[in-house]
Amino acid sequence: MALSKKPVTGMRDILPEEMQIRDYVIGVIKETYGRFGFTSIETPCMENIANLTNKQGGDNEKLIFKVLKRGEKLNVAQAQEEEDVVDFGMRYDLTVPLVRYYSNNAAQLPSPFKALQIGNVWRADRPQRGRFRQFMQCDIDIFGEPSNLAEIELILATTTTLTKLGFRGFEIRINDRRILKAMAAYSGFPEEAYDNVFITLDKMDKIGLEGVRAELLENGFDGNIVDKYLELYQNLEKAEDGVAYLGEALSGVMEASVTEGLREIIDSVQATKEAGFETVFDPTLVRGMSYYTGTIFEIAIPEFGGSCGGGGRYDAMVGKFTGKEVPACGFSIGFERIILLLTESGFRVPDAPKRVAYLVEKGVEGQALCDVIAKAQEARIQGQQVLVARMNKNKKFQKEQLTAQGYGEFLEFYKEALKN
Numbered sequence: 221m222a223l224s225k226k227p228v229t230g231m232r233d234i235l236p237e238e239m240q241i242r243d244y245v246i247g248v249i250k251e252t253y254g255r256f257g258f259t260s261i262e263t264p265c266m267e268n269i270a271n272l273t274n275k276q277g278g279d280n281e282k283l284i285f286k287v288l289k290r291g292e293k294l295n296v297a298q299a300q301e302e303e304d305v306v307d308f309g310m311r312y313d314l315t316v317p318l319v320r321y322y323s324n325n326a327a328q329l330p331s332p333f334k335a336l337q338i339g340n341v342w343r344a345d346r347p348q349r350g351r352f353r354q355f356m357q358c359d360i361d362i363f364g365e366p367s368n369l370a371e372i373e374l375i376l377a378t379t380t381t382l383t384k385l386g387f388r389g390f391e392i393r394i395n396d397r398r399i400l401k402a403m404a405a406y407s408g409f410p411e412e413a414y415d416n417v418f419i420t421l422d423k424m425d426k427i428g429l430e431g432v433r434a435e436l437l438e439n440g441f442d443g444n445i446v447d448k449y450l451e452l453y454q455n456l457e458k459a460e461d462g463v464a465y466l467g468e469a470l471s472g473v474m475e476a477s478v479t480e481g482l483r484e485i486i487d488s489v490q491a492t493k494e495a496g497f498e499t500v501f502d503p504t505l506v507r508g509m510s511y512y513t514g515t516i517f518e519i520a521i522p523e524f525g526g527s528c529g530g531g532g533r534y535d536a537m538v539g540k541f542t543g544k545e546v547p548a549c550g551f552s553i554g555f556e557r558i559i560l561l562l563t564e565s566g567f568r569v570p571d572a573p574k575r576v577a578y579l580v581e582k583g584v585e586g587q588a589l590c591d592v593i594a595k596a597q598e599a600r601i602q603g604q605q606v607l608v609a610r611m612n613k614n615k616k617f618q619k620e621q622l623t624a625q626g627y628g629e630f631l632e633f634y635k636e637a638l639k640n
Contacts, residue, residue, distance in 0.1 A: 230353025310342035323541035361550035402474035407449035583635035
């Protein structure tokens with residue numbers, strides 16, 4: 221079998237110029253989130269397959285890279301079911317591993333616990349612009365805080381980070397799963413049909429109100445129920461305050477605290493935010509993960525034309541590991557999409573150290589070479605980034621390559637003093 225120079229489909233090599241941007245962005249993320257009290261943690265890239273297939277991850281559970289048992293444990297000939305040959309899986313997000321981590325280590329962690337996790341995840345997805353099979357996620361989560369303070373802190377920390385990276389004019393769209401369920405209940409949909417209804421509702425921005433109506437009817441739902449459901453959305457378009465309207469309209473099927481809490485989050489973020497973004501109530505926001513139990517939110521950056529991150533509250537997930545529910549809420553930045561936008565815009569890392577290339581002619585050896593290296597060491601101590609390299613025959617092309625990498629000054633060292 222011939223060797224291949226290309227990486228596996230959906231995975232990629234990252235060149236130095238992009239890597240510099242990635243390292244810078246990670247530095248901004250860690251520094252900013254650290255100021256909000258989030259602590260860095262790490263979890264393994266693989267999890268027990270039972271953890272990844274517990275019907276919490278929505279469609280992502282269909283995209284797991286599964287790992288075969290090893291050695292004597294792998295007996296393909298006698299296997300009758302998948303679980304006979306598979307025991308691990310590559311993590312498809314950071315939330316499931318984090319919940320397992322918290323469940324295993326809660327006694328050693330503070331309460332509330334504010335976690336920051338940056339790491340690669342893997343999905344057997346169809347690659348496209350901004351979507352890969354291996355990609356980095358960046359999550360912040362708060363465990364043990366039942367109040368809206370968790371949502372407010374998560375949104376402010378995330379938006380502060382995006383603002384520091386130069387993003388402006390974006391939106392934080394916010395909704396609540398309890399509102400979605402109350403609207404479905406008010407209209408008369410059976411509870412077992414909610415997920416199917418929400419899948420259709422999630423297409424509202426693409427197919428419009430009439431498209432949603434047509435698909436719901438096509439799926440066999442009663443026309444009167446569908447009309448009552450979509451009438452809520454038509455009235456929302458006319459309402460001056462959508463949150464207040466739904467609080468009143470759904471009073472018979474939903475507690476007032478739901479819309480009151482949502483209003484508190486929106487108002488608090490708007491009152492204390494840094495300039496550059498808006499917090500918008502979006503009653504069509506669904507979020508795909510079935511583990512969300514309350515508030516949900518999403519980042520919409522106009523330059524990308526889609527979601528660049530999101531999250532929400534998932535109070536019931538820890539209980540699946542421990543039998544005891546713990547309030548939990550998280551927000552994930554779309555790290556790869558942000559890097560894509562920065563790279564395409566020609567972003568340059570600010571305050572980068574001065575880059576100087578020392579080009580040393582072949583034949584400069586012994587004490588003369590030591591003198592060059594000593595000079596480079598002194599410059600490095602002074603804060604410069606110094607590359608010491610042998611001079612190529614085609615020095616002009618070599619300098620062009622180094623200039624493209626950010627080197628703005630060149631010092632040349634020859635074996636004959638006259639050339640110096």
